[in-house]
Amino acid sequence: MKLPEGAYLKLNPEDEYMHPLGSEVNFNESMYFNVYDPKGKIGGWFRIGNRANEGNAEMTACIYLPDGSVAFMFQRAKIANNDAFKAGGMEFIIDEPYKALSVKYSGEVLLLKNPSEMIDPSKAFKNNPKLPCSVELSYRGVSPMYGGEPVNADGSPLEDNPNAGFYLGHYEQHIAGTGKIVVGDKTYTIDGLGLRDHSWGPRYWQNVQYYRWLPMNFSEDFAIMCLNKTLGDGTKLIGGMVLNEGRYDLIREASIETVWDENYYQKTLKAWAKTDHAEYEIEGRVMSLIPLRNRRTLDDGTELMTRITEGMTEYRCNGRVGYGLSEYLDQIIDGKPNGIFS
Incomplete structure (x- = not known):
């Protein structure tokens, strides 16, 4: 992304936490983590997208199982504010900015032997079984941070933000993740690598x-x-x-x-x-x-x-x-x- 002369990407440790809720009806603050363990041939991604002015958070858990099936859950969970990433049984915790974070989930997942069925969610949720699921993952940063919020040289917001309409600020980091995922009666130990991101601002x-x-x-x-x-x-x-x-x-x-x-x-x-x-x-x-x-x-x-x-x-x-x-x-x-x- 090319910025105007003098502009730069601002990123501080405080940006790991929640941002003030904007007045836009479609204000979104989201965080995302993925991981893949090549030894266990299992991976997944986890996302919470707070849309507090709409009264809900988009919560997604997506786990790619070793046999090719996918354990999946999506909810528009009710929230009243933008105070935390905690919705629909999922929670993200900042243990130490830039260095250590945790992902937890306790709830159900839909077991999809044929993941392409999710193109029609209503049909997929009716025709596939649900299983109990828990996720406990600890992540640590293995890289610097990439991204931030574009601002002018004096730190004021950039009026012509090239990403306006999708986010105001966004950053990413490569990570390592360890822990366990339980789907039904099967427990998977996770030791893999991945990437995380964090975005805030109006989004459609x-x-x-x-x-x-x-x-x-x-x-x-x-x-x-x-x-x-x-x-x-x-x-x-x-x-x-x-x-x-x-x-x-x-x-x-x-x-x-x-x-x-x-x-x-x-x-x-x-x-x-x-x-x-x-x-x-x-x-x-x-x-x-x-x-x-x-x-x-x-x-x-x-x-x-x-x-x-x-x-x-x-x-x-x-x-x-x-x-x-x-x-x-x-x-x-x-x-x-x-x-x-x-």
Whole structure:
């Protein structure tokens, strides 16, 4: 993301905590964690998105099980304020800013032998069994922080924030996660790597045309996040970072090519990224994928639908094998995702 002259990304340890609730009806503050344990062949991601002015929080637990099935739960849990990330049986705790955080969940999950059924949530929830689930994960940062809130040189808010409509502030960090996940009568010990993020500001999922977000970890010393995003006005943003020996090298240029299946879900991908120090050729193979959606009705009755496909993905780069997510967001136009030919 290119900022105007003099502007910079402001980030303080206090930003790990909750931000003042804005007056916008669609003000969102969200936090997200993912993890994958290659030895146990299990991974997942967890998100709370507080939308306090709408009276609810979006709570999502998504666990990719070793047999290819997915344990999934989504709730719009009632909340009265933006005081904490605690909703729907899930809780995120900041143990030490930038260094240590915890994720807890206690509730139910839907066991999906065929995760693609989630494209029709009502049908999926009726036709698949629910199991008790608990999650206890401890995360530690293995990298610097990436991102923040764009501000002018004097610290005042940037009026022309290029991400307006999706967030005001946003940061990410590569992490290591340990703990346990229990699904039904099976307990899985977790020791893996992942990425987390934190966003705040007004958000509608329909304010972005499409994006491709590729967070991946190869080791505690080598990890990548590559992002290609097209905003609602057509502006294209390319960003991300490469973790090398404890430092982040910013991605200056990047491209992503995708092979799709018959439903326009990503199957494999090839990405190229360039920093000031090196170029990277990346190949990805989706191991398990679940399609999700967000719908919104405008005042004139127009219905909008956003599709987000979440693929647990095996990556290869520089002769190394790593794991992470491939998250593809598209607006559905005339029945098709609008970014498939980009």
